[in-house]
Amino acid sequence: MDSAQACPRHVFIDQMLYFTGRLSRSDLVSVFGVGVATASRDISAFTSSLKEPDCVISRGREGYWARENYKPKFNHNPEVALDLMTSSLVKHWVDKPNYGHNQPLSYKSLEAEVIAPITCALVAQKPVQLLYQTSGNNGLERLVVPIALFVASGFRYVRVYEINRQRFITLKLTRVISSSLDTQSQRITIPVDEEWSRQVILSIGAHPYHPSKESIERDYGLPRDGIKNYSVTAGFAGYLLAEWRVDCSGAGFLDPIQYPFTLANRQELEEVNSLEIAPGFQVSDYSFTVVISSVEKITNDLEKTIYESGCSDGLLCETDGAVSLRLRRTHLSLDQAIGSVLKKLSSCGLNQLKVIFQ
Structure with a gap:
């Protein structure tokens, strides 16, 4: 039966019995603001209208329980029941002009x-x-x-x-x-679900390479030091970081426009299982050597160029007339680790580059 024209309190009673198997007079009192006597009459009238009234059992102080064969009287949107059970949210639509727009559901309708x-x-x-x-x-x-x-x-x-x-x-x-x-x-x-009961701290700040870092800090009310701490359950942490688009690589590898935040305490969260889905958290160390064929020996100018390129963490070596740069980089993938180094070296005028693995 369509619930649009039905008594809202009867629809709510049906929803509670169908989706939770439980109902109490206090549920009606808290949601609709009616008295206990009115709530009792509503429940009695609703159960009497069912084809099988005995599918609802009165348990005294425990309220009313639905039997396992309970069939709902009305058609229900499960999103409404899930909102109530997830965040105690009860929605009431009224016939008034609105100035927003309908937000389409991002996933398929639940049954x-x-x-x-x-x-x-x-x-x-x-x-x-x-x-x-x-x-x-x-x-x-x-x-x-x-x-x-x-x-x-x-x-x-x-x-x-x-x-x-x-x-x-x-x-x-x-x-x-x-x-x-x-x-x-x-x-x-x-x-005990340790991941769901244990609290962890997420220290979040604006991405260091975001072109409007100050604007991001103002938008989200970040304090003067630029870091805001959030306490969440360990099992939920990864999902929250993904929703907030936080770069969790620890080195700002992700695009700062798409991921405007950074996780400042990444190392403290290495053992949190849910972070495996957090953006950029799955990084690895890669070792490789870049042979610079365009130069024959190490000079002060070459060392200065390497420093200015941002690759000063590498070790310059000269072997049999060949100059090479040995590096160990932490990145999301080997291709990205190599690509970032080659781009930096090329931008400083170094060419004829070859990557080898030892």
Whole structure:
């Protein structure tokens, strides 16, 4: 049934029972500002209107619980339920002129029948069986217990404990093909999710090579020293850095226009697993030698040129009439490490360059 013309409180009751399996009078009181007596009458009127009223059980002080065979009376947008469960956000649309524009959804629409078993399992802390899309696989079955919901870079995620492999992982909700509550299992005890409970500090500042560094600092209210600290859970840190477009390479390798921030305390976060998805965090050390065929011996002028090129960290060597520069560079890839050195040397007039590996 379309919920547009229905009583908003009845729609809310149906939504809570369908997506959480739980309802209390205090839910209606806090959201709609009605009295306890009115909330009781609303719940009674709603359950009486159901085709199967016994699918909602009164648990006294525990409120009302939906049976596993509960079927929603109205059509629901799962985004509304997820907003409520993720950030306690309840939206009310009113018939008034607006001066903005509609923001299109960045991902495919979520299906209520797929999301509801996951959110109910989260509330009850019970397992849910998922069919999950993975790379090169049309669907992988996972038995999980949901831990938390969050939004990052326009996508919705669920943090879960995977029972069979005894590990905590993060799944993207758009990749869940189907879901069903595991009715045979009771509420289970799971270990502490260290990544989700441990707090880490992200020290973020404007990218050192951004052409409008001062403007970036003003836009985001950065303090005088240019660094602002944020305390977040370790499991969420990488997603937040990706959403904020923070260059996490430690040396400003990424384009400062696309990534206007830099992570100032990268070394302190080396053991945080979620940072593997942070922009530029996966850097490596590369060793190589550049043979400078256009010169025959090391001179003071050559040393000055190398210094001015920005390659003074290299070791100049002269062997059998050949001059070479040995370097060890940290970069996102070997190609980028070599390319940056060759570009700097060429800009200083050095040519006939050849790269060798020893």
